Amino acid sequence: MPGAPCFAPSAFIFDGLMRPARLSRTLHRWLALVLGVQALLWVVSGFYMVVVDLDFIHGDPLVRNLTTPPPRVSEWLPFSEVRARHGGIEQIRIKGLPGSAVPLYELATRNGIVLVDAVTGEQISPLAERRVATLAQQYYAGRGKLERLTLLVTEAPLEIQGRPLPLWRADFDDWLATTLYIHPDSGELVTRRHRFWRWFDVFWMLHIMDYDERTDVNNNLLRIITTVSLILAASGLWLVYFSFRRVRA
Amino acid sequence: MRTMRILHKWLGLIVGVQLLVWTLSGLVFALLDHHQVTAQHSIRKSPKPVLGAETRLREPDDWLGAYEGAALRDISLVPLAGDWIYRVRLTDRTELRRAEDGSPMKVDATLASRLAEDLYAGAGRLRRIDLQTETLEARDAEGPVWRATFDDADATSLYFSAADGRLVAARNDTWRLFDIFWMLHTMDYQGRDNFNNPLVILVATGALWLGISGGLLLFRSFRPGELNLVARWRKQRSGASP
Numbered sequence: 001m002p003g004a005p006c007f008a009p010s011a012f013i014f015d016g017l018m019r020p021a022r023l024s025r026t027l028h029r030w031l032a033l034v035l036g037v038q039a040l041l042w043v044v045s046g047f048y049m050v051v052v053d054l055d056f057i058h059g060d061p062l063v064r065n066l067t068t069p070p071p072r073v074s075e076w077l078p079f080s081e082v083r084a085r086h087g088g089i090e091q092i093r094i095k096g097l098p099g100s101a102v103p104l105y106e107l108a109t110r111n112g113i114v115l116v117d118a119v120t121g122e123q124i125s126p127l128a129e130r131r132v133a134t135l136a137q138q139y140y141a142g143r144g145k146l147e148r149l150t151l152l153v154t155e156a157p158l159e160i161q162g163r164p165l166p167l168w169r170a171d172f173d174d175w176l177a178t179t180l181y182i183h184p185d186s187g188e189l190v191t192r193r194h195r196f197w198r199w200f201d202v203f204w205m206l207h208i209m210d211y212d213e214r215t216d217v218n219n220n221l222l223r224i225i226t227t228v229s230l231i232l233a234a235s236g237l238w239l240v241y242f243s244f245r246r247v248r249a
Numbered sequence: 250m251r252t253m254r255i256l257h258k259w260l261g262l263i264v265g266v267q268l269l270v271w272t273l274s275g276l277v278f279a280l281l282d283h284h285q286v287t288a289q290h291s292i293r294k295s296p297k298p299v300l301g302a303e304t305r306l307r308e309p310d311d312w313l314g315a316y317e318g319a320a321l322r323d324i325s326l327v328p329l330a331g332d333w334i335y336r337v338r339l340t341d342r343t344e345l346r347r348a349e350d351g352s353p354m355k356v357d358a359t360l361a362s363r364l365a366e367d368l369y370a371g372a373g374r375l376r377r378i379d380l381q382t383e384t385l386e387a388r389d390a391e392g393p394v395w396r397a398t399f400d401d402a403d404a405t406s407l408y409f410s411a412a413d414g415r416l417v418a419a420r421n422d423t424w425r426l427f428d429i430f431w432m433l434h435t436m437d438y439q440g441r442d443n444f445n446n447p448l449v450i451l452v453a454t455g456a457l458w459l460g461i462s463g464g465l466l467l468f469r470s471f472r473p474g475e476l477n478l479v480a481r482w483r484k485q486r487s488g489a490s491p
Contacts, residue, residue, distance in 0.1 A: 236265060239261070243258050
C-alpha cells in the first residue's frame with residue numbers, strides 16, 4: 001500500500017481523523033511491532049492450555065490407589081487410648097495405606113502429623129525410606145521404574161511452591177519424567193508432576209507474565225501490556241471493517 | 250504472502266471479536282485484586298481446638314455395625330462448631346456422628362448458621378441460610394450445600410457442605426464479576442470451568458493462525474528505514490522548515 005504513515009503526532013491525528021482506515025492500519029502495525037511477541041506468546045500458550053486435557057495435566061492417569069480403605073481387623077486400639085498417648089491432637093483419622101495390612105491412626109497434632117499402627121499402637125512416622133519407596137510404586141500407575149527417592153528438607157522446587165516441607169520426591173524414569181511427592185509422616189500422595197505439567201506451568205508463566213513466582217495475576221507489567229493489547233485487538237477489528245469494505249467498493 | 254494476508258483478514262473477521270473478549274477479560278483479571286476475588290479475607294483464621302481429655306468419646310466399635318456391608322473409606326474425629334464429631338466417609342456418601350454418644354447427626358440450618366457465624370470475618374451480618382442442590386458459585390462441591398449470605402458491601406456468601414459441614418466456597422461480588430469474565434475467557438458458557446471444550450479449541454486454533462500470519466505479515470509490512478524513527482523525525486523536521 002502506498003504512502004508512508006505519518007509520524008509527527010499532529011499529522012498522525014489529523015491524518016487519522018481524515019482517513020480512519022489509514023489510522024487503524026498504522027495503529028495496528030505499530031502496536032503489533034511493539035506487542036507482537038507477547039501477543040504471539042498469549043495465543044501459543046493459550047492454545048496449549050486449551051488443547052491439552054486438564055485432567056491429564058493434573059496427572060490423573062499417572063496415579064492409582066489414592067484411597068485405601070482401612071483393613072478390617074478384629075480389634076484396634078480405641079480412640080481414647082490414642083488420645084491418652086499423644087498430646088495436642090487437632091484431629092484423629094483412622095485410615096488405610098497401600099501395602100499396609102493393618103488400619104492406621106493418622107493424628108494431626110500441634111507438632112505435625114503422627115502415624116500410628118492402630119493394632120499395636122506403635123508409632124511408624126516418619127516413614128522409613130523403604131516404606132516410602134514401596135508407597136511410591138503403589139501410587140504410580142505408569143510403566144517406568146522408580147529412579148530416585150529424595151527427602152526434600154530445606155528447599156522446595158518451584159513446581160511445589162507453597163507446600164510445607166519435608167516431602168519425599170520420587171522420580172520415575174518414564175518418558176513423562178513423572179515425579180510423585182509423598183508426605184513423610186502420613187504417607188499420603190501430596191501431588192504429582194510430569195513433563196506436560198511443567199510445560200503448562202511455563203506457558204502459564206508466559207500467559208500471566210509473572211516470571212518469578214508464576215502466580216501473581218495482578219502484576220503491573222501484565223496490566224500495562226494487556227491494556228495496550230486491547231487497543232491492538234480493537235484496531236485490528238476496526239481494520240477488518242475497512243478491509244472488507246474496500247473489497248466491496 | 251498473499252495467502253497470509255487473506256488468512257489474516259478472514260481470521261480477523263471470524264476470531265477477532267473473541268480475541269477482543271479475551272484481551273478485555275484478561276485485563277479484568279489483571280485489574281481485579283486476586284485476594285479480593287478469592288474472599289479469603291472473609292474467613293476467620295482461628296487456631297484449631299485441641300482434643301481434651303475430658304471430651305467424652307463413644308468408640309466406633311459401638312456403632313460401626315450400622316455400616317455393615319458399606320464400603321468404608323475412613324473415619325475422622327474432628328471439631329465442628331465447638332463439638333467433636335466422627336466423620337464417617339463411605340465411598341458413596343459421608344455421615345456424621347456425635348463423638349459423645351455416637352448418635353447420627355445432620356448439618357441442619359441451625360448448625361449451618363453457627364458454622365457460618367463462627368467462620369465469617371467480615372463486617373456484615375448473616376441474613377439468609379438456604380439449602381442449594383445445584384449452584385454455579387459452589388460448583389466444585391459434591392452434593393447439596395448450605396449457602397450463608399451476609400449483608401456486607403461485597404455481598405459475601407459462605408458455602409458449607411450439607412453432608413459434613415465443611416466450608417466449600419467463599420464468594421463475593423468481586424468474584425461474581427470475575428467469574429462472568431472467566432466464562433467469557435474459557436468460552437464454557439455452562440460450567441464456566443472447562444477450558445478444554447471444542448468451541449474454545451476451535452477458536453484458539455484460529456487465533457493461533459491469526460497470530461502466526463500476523464507475525465509473518467509484520468515482517469513484510471515494514472520497509473527498510475521505516476523503523477529508524479530518529480532519521481524519519483529529522484527528515485520530517487527539515488521538510489517542514491525548508
